[in-house]
Amino acid sequence: MKVLIPTLSLAAVAPAASDACTTLSTSISADANVYRANSTEYTLAIEHWLLSSIEEPQCVVEPSNAADIGAILKTVSATRTPFAVKGGGHTSNNGFSSTTGFHISLAQFNYTKLDTEAQTVAVGAGTKWISVYTALNGTRFNMVRGRNPAVGVSGFTLGGGKHLKTNAHGLAIDNLLKVNIVLPNGTATTASATQNADLFFALKGGFNNFGIVTEFTFRAVPQDLVWGGHLSYDPADTAAVNAAIVAFEQTNTDPRAALVGGITALPTGPNGTFSAPTQAVQLFYDGPVLPEGMFADFFAIPTASNNWAGPITFLAWSGTDGGVSSLSRGVFHAFSTLPHTPEFLEDVVDEVSAFSAELGPNSAVYLSVAIEPFMAGSLNRTSSATSDSSAYPPVRNPVLLPSNIFFGYLDAAQDTTFHAPIAQIQANIVTKAAARGLIYPEAQGGSIYSNYALAGEDGAHVLDFYGAEHLREMRRVREEVDPRGVMRLAGVWKV
Numbered sequence: 001m002k003v004l005i006p007t008l009s010l011a012a013v014a015p016a017a018s019d020a021c022t023t024l025s026t027s028i029s030a031d032a033n034v035y036r037a038n039s040t041e042y043t044l045a046i047e048h049w050l051l052s053s054i055e056e057p058q059c060v061v062e063p064s065n066a067a068d069i070g071a072i073l074k075t076v077s078a079t080r081t082p083f084a085v086k087g088g089g090h091t092s093n094n095g096f097s098s099t100t101g102f103h104i105s106l107a108q109f110n111y112t113k114l115d116t117e118a119q120t121v122a123v124g125a126g127t128k129w130i131s132v133y134t135a136l137n138g139t140r141f142n143m144v145r146g147r148n149p150a151v152g153v154s155g156f157t158l159g160g161g162k163h164l165k166t167n168a169h170g171l172a173i174d175n176l177l178k179v180n181i182v183l184p185n186g187t188a189t190t191a192s193a194t195q196n197a198d199l200f201f202a203l204k205g206g207f208n209n210f211g212i213v214t215e216f217t218f219r220a221v222p223q224d225l226v227w228g229g230h231l232s233y234d235p236a237d238t239a240a241v242n243a244a245i246v247a248f249e250q251t252n253t254d255p256r257a258a259l260v261g262g263i264t265a266l267p268t269g270p271n272g273t274f275s276a277p278t279q280a281v282q283l284f285y286d287g288p289v290l291p292e293g294m295f296a297d298f299f300a301i302p303t304a305s306n307n308w309a310g311p312i313t314f315l316a317w318s319g320t321d322g323g324v325s326s327l328s329r330g331v332f333h334a335f336s337t338l339p340h341t342p343e344f345l346e347d348v349v350d351e352v353s354a355f356s357a358e359l360g361p362n363s364a365v366y367l368s369v370a371i372e373p374f375m376a377g378s379l380n381r382t383s384s385a386t387s388d389s390s391a392y393p394p395v396r397n398p399v400l401l402p403s404n405i406f407f408g409y410l411d412a413a414q415d416t417t418f419h420a421p422i423a424q425i426q427a428n429i430v431t432k433a434a435a436r437g438l439i440y441p442e443a444q445g446g447s448i449y450s451n452y453a454l455a456g457e458d459g460a461h462v463l464d465f466y467g468a469e470h471l472r473e474m475r476r477v478r479e480e481v482d483p484r485g486v487m488r489l490a491g492v493w494k495v
């Protein structure tokens, strides 16, 4: 073997892992690929929704089938190389689907297969929701999915998965029938309610603790035309919109109706000054005929922008989700509460306002807290969803309402600056929620939603997601399927 070319920068190449990339390329099938730094494929494979979630791996490996993934995991195990597996790359936590070791790209696991007879949908683990909607458009079937069409099916589902169809159909995992998975020792298997049932339980909320999922099979849910849109309001009307959200939570009994609110402060000028927080809502009605008076309170308040439309296809609706720019850096955090009160939503407005004043000069471009009211009973809607059917959530009744806190900023030099403040605003909001009796005492940490939570010393702890009883069972399964701790070489909430 040839020795180093003297002019080669040693700093750019870590010899041990680089050799492992070469070893890796000899152990995978002809259709699999290994990509080196700066190639187009490499750059595409490590892309994330937030620039701050990107790391530069030694190489990208793109398996073509489950046997390739098995071979990769065996190499990882033998060389103890840190690695990452990326679904849609929407995590806000650095090191969860990024790595400086091997980056596993699931680009070849990118498909949606509807079985109209069985009414199931099989989705490859590298698929983003937008591809699923496009494939299902016009079929009269759909699935429980997220609000942003670019989110990956994998991470969304392995964390629980909730959105506007949750009122009628529960979590994504409540509609999951089967997964194909490659275990940490390289063996491909399936998990379902009848096969490897304990592994199936643990995977539903357990992310990459137990192996690499290659395919999800979901129950398909019926889909007709829908109504929906995104309505924003002036800061002067924030309290009125908050009151309308609470009134909707308290009075709506139609599981086809749903909404997400967002208390948001945006920059108003170049000097880091922010608007007073506004409340915006994304409204959704899952049917072609809008019931009389539905969402009337929201239409009665003058809007700053409004793209409400219907009846339209679900695919067209998904385009009404404004989302936010994918060109910023950012951090997420989370809390969950019992049903909101107007006073509590005003507490949240006050906190967003205070933190926008503090963080404006640090290149902040977006500070928001999402308000996601799900209906009582939505987490026991499907017969397969019981308190012990999935690792997440620890409590299904009452339904704890998740909130996502998002601080977006531009300056890479600020990557560490935003952790402490987002942990602080989360703590402040939880304290205020507790003072108003909105924290459910039986759920540890208020049952924080892992798909939104901040990792690291300031962040959440795995106990907050699963509760002690579910966590104990997850650990038992982990010891069984991963005695060598292979999956601990990949980041994420380690049980």
Ligand SMILES: Cc1cc2nc3c(=O)[nH]c(=O)nc-3n(C[C@H](O)[C@H](O)[C@H](O)COP(=O)(O)OP(=O)(O)OC[C@H]3O[C@@H](n4cnc5c(N)ncnc54)[C@H](O)[C@@H]3O)c2cc1C
Pocket: 049, 084, 085, 086, 087, 088, 089, 090, 091, 092, 096, 097, 106, 125, 145, 146, 147, 148, 150, 151, 152, 153, 154, 155, 156, 157, 158, 159, 160, 161, 162, 163, 207, 208, 211, 212, 213, 214, 323, 324, 451, 452, 490, 491, 492
């Ligand atoms: C704009 C936006 C909107 C969102 N809206 C919603 C929403 O409406 N509802 C909701 O519930 N959540 C929502 N989320 C949160 C989202 O569900 C999580 O960020 C989710 O983890 C993203 O999945 P991903 O595959 O895109 O992420 P990735 O970053 O690719 O993966 C997340 C984690 O899952 C692991 N993982 C990925 N693929 C596999 C696999 N095949 N096998 C094993 N482990 C794997 C990764 O290693 C990583 O640790 C939103 C996020 C964003 C950024």
Ligand SMILES: *[C@@H]1O[C@H](CO)[C@@H](O)[C@H](O)[C@H]1NC(C)=O
Pocket: 012, 037, 038
């Ligand atoms: C990749 O490109 C960047 C910027 O152009 C450069 O700094 C880096 O050294 C390159 N890495 C390799 C391994 O070629």
Ligand SMILES: *[C@@H]1O[C@H](CO)[C@@H](O)[C@H](O)[C@H]1NC(C)=O
Pocket: 106, 107, 108, 110, 126, 131
């Ligand atoms: C997955 O397939 C869709 C088309 O169905 C394509 O637009 C997308 O780029 C593909 N994603 C990857 C990661 O290859």
Ligand SMILES: *[C@@H]1O[C@H](CO)[C@@H](O)[C@H](O)[C@H]1NC(C)=O
Pocket: 137, 138, 313, 315
């Ligand atoms: C979606 O399906 C509808 C028919 O239900 C069709 O009219 C429309 O053109 C489709 N949209 C796309 C983008 O294919």
Ligand SMILES: *[C@@H]1O[C@H](CO)[C@@H](O)[C@H](O)[C@H]1NC(C)=O
Pocket: 269, 270, 271
């Ligand atoms: C920004 O701040 C500088 C210095 O304080 C000031 O001179 C300038 O007028 C401000 N610009 C705006 C648009 O507020």
Ligand SMILES: *[C@@H]1O[C@H](CO)[C@@H](O)[C@H](O)[C@H]1NC(C)=O
Pocket: 376, 377, 378, 380, 397, 398, 399
């Ligand atoms: C399901 O939820 C509803 C509403 O919270 C509750 O009344 C009912 O008892 C729950 N059923 C079970 C089996 O937990």
Ligand SMILES: *[C@@H]1O[C@H](CO)[C@@H](O)[C@H](O)[C@H]1NC(C)=O
Pocket: 183, 185, 186, 187, 480, 481, 482
């Ligand atoms: C891999 O792990 C599984 C689960 O522990 C076990 O059933 C299987 O026998 C193992 N396979 C090999 C080849 O060791």
